[in-house]
Amino acid sequence: MALKTWNPRSVSQYIPLNISRKEWKRGDRRELMKRDLMERYKPHYRRHPYLKKRIEKNFDDFWRFYTSIYGDGYEQQRWIIRIFNSILQGLLDRKKDMLQLDQEREKNQLWFQSEEIVGGVLYVDLFAGDLKKLREKIPYLKELGINFLHLMPLLRPRDGLNDGGYAVQNYRDVDRRLGTYDDLRKLSRVLHNEGINLVLDFVMNHTAKEHGWAQAAMSGHTRYQRFYHMFDDRTIPDMYENHLIEVFPDFAPGNFSYYPQIDKWVWTTFYEFQWDLNYANPDVFHAMFDEMVHLVNTGTDCLRLDAVPYLWKKLGTHCQNQEEAHHLLRAYRALLKILSPGVLFMAEAIVAPQEIVRYLGVDGFEGKECDLAYNATLMSHLWHALASENTHLIRTSLSKLPRAPRNTSWVNYIRCHDDIGWGISDEFAADVHQNGHHTRMFCTDFYTGKLANSYAEGYAFQRDYYSGEARVSGTTASLAGLQKAMVEAEDLGIDDSIRRIMLLKNVIFSWKGIPLIYLGDEIGQTNDYTYLSNPLKLRDNRWVHRPRMLWDKVDLRDMPGTIEHRLFSEFRKMVDARKRTPAIHGASKDRLVILDIDSIFCFERCSKHQDTLFLSNFSREPVHVPTGMLPEKWQKRHFRDLYSDRVLDFSFNEIVLEPYGFYWLTGTNEKPSIEAENTIIDVIVETEFGENVYLVGNIPELGSWNPDKAIGPLDPSSYPSWEIHMKLPANTYFEFQWVKKRNGQIIEWSPDKYWMKSGDEISYY
Numbered sequence: 001m002a003l004k005t006w007n008p009r010s011v012s013q014y015i016p017l018n019i020s021r022k023e024w025k026r027g028d029r030r031e032l033m034k035r036d037l038m039e040r041y042k043p044h045y046r047r048h049p050y051l052k053k054r055i056e057k058n059f060d061d062f063w064r065f066y067t068s069i070y071g072d073g074y075e076q077q078r079w080i081i082r083i084f085n086s087i088l089q090g091l092l093d094r095k096k097d098m099l100q101l102d103q104e105r106e107k108n109q110l111w112f113q114s115e116e117i118v119g120g121v122l123y124v125d126l127f128a129g130d131l132k133k134l135r136e137k138i139p140y141l142k143e144l145g146i147n148f149l150h151l152m153p154l155l156r157p158r159d160g161l162n163d164g165g166y167a168v169q170n171y172r173d174v175d176r177r178l179g180t181y182d183d184l185r186k187l188s189r190v191l192h193n194e195g196i197n198l199v200l201d202f203v204m205n206h207t208a209k210e211h212g213w214a215q216a217a218m219s220g221h222t223r224y225q226r227f228y229h230m231f232d233d234r235t236i237p238d239m240y241e242n243h244l245i246e247v248f249p250d251f252a253p254g255n256f257s258y259y260p261q262i263d264k265w266v267w268t269t270f271y272e273f274q275w276d277l278n279y280a281n282p283d284v285f286h287a288m289f290d291e292m293v294h295l296v297n298t299g300t301d302c303l304r305l306d307a308v309p310y311l312w313k314k315l316g317t318h319c320q321n322q323e324e325a326h327h328l329l330r331a332y333r334a335l336l337k338i339l340s341p342g343v344l345f346m347a348e349a350i351v352a353p354q355e356i357v358r359y360l361g362v363d364g365f366e367g368k369e370c371d372l373a374y375n376a377t378l379m380s381h382l383w384h385a386l387a388s389e390n391t392h393l394i395r396t397s398l399s400k401l402p403r404a405p406r407n408t409s410w411v412n413y414i415r416c417h418d419d420i421g422w423g424i425s426d427e428f429a430a431d432v433h434q435n436g437h438h439t440r441m442f443c444t445d446f447y448t449g450k451l452a453n454s455y456a457e458g459y460a461f462q463r464d465y466y467s468g469e470a471r472v473s474g475t476t477a478s479l480a481g482l483q484k485a486m487v488e489a490e491d492l493g494i495d496d497s498i499r500r501i502m503l504l505k506n507v508i509f510s511w512k513g514i515p516l517i518y519l520g521d522e523i524g525q526t527n528d529y530t531y532l533s534n535p536l537k538l539r540d541n542r543w544v545h546r547p548r549m550l551w552d553k554v555d556l557r558d559m560p561g562t563i564e565h566r567l568f569s570e571f572r573k574m575v576d577a578r579k580r581t582p583a584i585h586g587a588s589k590d591r592l593v594i595l596d597i598d599s600i601f602c603f604e605r606c607s608k609h610q611d612t613l614f615l616s617n618f619s620r621e622p623v624h625v626p627t628g629m630l631p632e633k634w635q636k637r638h639f640r641d642l643y644s645d646r647v648l649d650f651s652f653n654e655i656v657l658e659p660y661g662f663y664w665l666t667g668t669n670e671k672p673s674i675e676a677e678n679t680i681i682d683v684i685v686e687t688e689f690g691e692n693v694y695l696v697g698n699i700p701e702l703g704s705w706n707p708d709k710a711i712g713p714l715d716p717s718s719y720p721s722w723e724i725h726m727k728l729p730a731n732t733y734f735e736f737q738w739v740k741k742r743n744g745q746i747i748e749w750s751p752d753k754y755w756m757k758s759g760d761e762i763s764y765y
């Protein structure tokens with residue numbers, strides 16, 4: 001049999017087959033198919049020498065997952081050849097610099113696990129105006145240290161309502177308001193030259209109903225009607241509905257929409273204008289792969305795969321996280337490893353904690369599915385810990401979940417463009433003696449400002465009619481209290497909210513994965529209410545946390561004393577600290593360290609270069625952690641705090657954390673700088689004639705709690721305030737009490753203990 005080789009330029013829909021029915025029936029189909037493909041592409045091996053090896057390496061995976069969905073009937077050959085023809089076409093179109101990067105990354109597949117990687121996400125129009133103007137903002141992104149940039153959907157959406165760009169009308173064109181396809185390619189080149197990786201959305205669960213396929217379906221074309229899930233009456237939709245949830249019950253109730261033009265019900269999980277694709281049809285698999293290839297060739301480094309839990313529908317289930325959805329992703333993963341091994345898959349699967357991690361390929365599928373996934377579990381549990389000042393739930397939930405496989409990583413975030421769903425499982429809540437429903441209700445109530453002690457300014461999103469549970473919208477700054485404190489001109493409230501923001505960020509910057517900054521957080525952008533005057537946004541309060549970037553505020557980052565300056569400097573400091581902490585690399589071994597203190601979240605990460613202990617205090621009060629509570633190797637007095645890059649001295653075997661404070665500690669033999677710092681302490685004590693006030697505390701300079709060695713008397717010149725000026729070793733945290741003496745005898749101790757840091761000036765009233 002003479003083999004026919006394929007010339008991509010003359011390809012037509014008809015694909016001649018080389019393997020006979022007889023051979024197919026009797027032989028090893030996988031091997032036959034693989035050999036056939038390798039033979040077909042022979043003429044291209046000279047220009048693309050890696051192609052053969054990549055097919056050899058990845059074909060078996062592709063075959064296994066693809067055929068488990070579509071079977072291995074004789075006709076599948078044609079689909080498979082079409083799919084591989086798309087790869088070849090993609091390779092022929094792929095630019096030289098991308099081909100080269102692919103090859104480099106094949107040798108360094110885990111490049112994305114580096115501690116150097118810092119992510120950012122933005123809407124092109126809201127941040128810069130359009131793609132061209134975004135180029136002008138690259139210096140700002142670099143100043144902040146961002147090198148992994150997710151641009152929110154920018155392919156051509158339908159006109160009018162389009163779910164923030166997640167209703168794509170044409171995958172091969174760019175939203176005209178943002179620019180052209182060429183602008184996108186150019187931007188990708190410029191970003192690469194500046195060392196910034198580009199992440200783009202691939203909206204794979206649905207197209208807009210204005211997409212060419214949907215339009216053809218609407219005009220009665222049966223091939224394209226099979227691209228979607230269409231039903232003649234409500235019988236089957238009703239059977240499905242019994243088990244489905246509603247994603248947008250407020251503005252898109254139900255999961256099916258009726259179209260009188262064709263007299264059919266169409267599956268629409270999200271908005272009515274977003275039609276779910278029917279992946280049970282191999283035509284859809286291939287067509288979407290073709291779109292993927294095209295997008296990959298813009299020069300993106302990572303595809304954010306939107307809404308992947310919904311890809312597969314199965315009657316009698318809630319049609320999320322089905323095994324077939326995972327197979328689809330694995331089949332696509334194997335294919336892209338042949339075309340563009342440098343391009344990552346990032347799963348957007350905001351589902352139950354136990355389900356999210358499966359998108360990283362656990363249970364034998366390690367490295368075969370997505371490379372990255374949003375860590376929605378960490379995100380929602382961090383907000384819960386902050387509101388409750390209690391870390392039992394976050395610790396328990398994280399300790400019960402399988403780890404991200406070695407060759408994958410998390411995308412860790414505090415806020416993104418979507419609402420916060422309280423992904424707190426009933427089972428994990430029960431483990432800490434809580435009721436899941438009540439805990440989720442508490443989170444919503446707290447962050448929508450319904451509870452007396454709440455500082456948050458958030459809004460309920462899509463309240464569930466039956467349970468009363470709701471997700472929450474609001475920017476980081478507004479949820480952390482900055483908006484309220486600014487309106488009430490409360491300096492202490494402003495301090496606290498900045499501490500809260502940085503506390504949350506500190507975890508996402510140090511936990512395994514890529515931290516993702518929602519651009520605007522670094523200058524404390526609060527809620528934006530202008531969406532209320534836009535009829536296209538008005539009903540969807542997620543727009544409240546998608547503010548236009550306020551560049552006047554950005555300019556204030558250089559002006560000491562402003563909120564923008566304080567926050568921006570802290571962000572910068574955190575980016576720098578991450579980049580110089582080797583234990584943050586994804587290859588480190590990590591484990592939670594459970595301490596018997598409610599508000600402390602602690603974990604250890606060990607790399608071959610350095611071990612680091614990360615401690616965070618979720619309480620509004622200072623907390624003392626006796627070093628005796630820590631694993632033995634951490635029972636030290638001197639540490640280097642990698643965050644502030646200073647040597648700290650915790651005398652008296654206690655680590656003192658400020659309210660909402662945190663440390664990234666590593667052991668050190670260095671002594672703290674002996675340079676002394678002026679410290680002023682002021683206490684208010686009412687005394688009688690002949691009585692004096694002294695101080696006693698946990699450091700030698702304050703007598704190491706020995707009342708005979710208390711220092712004083714303090715200066716009463718502005719009675720009843722007693723003051724003392726001392727020189728204490730720099731960066732020392734200490735505790736103290738005052739004592740009242742008459743005739744050298746102690747007659748009273750202060751009812752409270754106080755704490756502070758050398759170099760500060762504090763009045764205790």
Ligand code: GLC
Pocket residue numbers: 163164166203270306307348417418
């Ligand atoms: C994803 C997006 C969200 C969108 C939905 C439907 O969850 O993040 O914004 O509404 O998909 O496309």
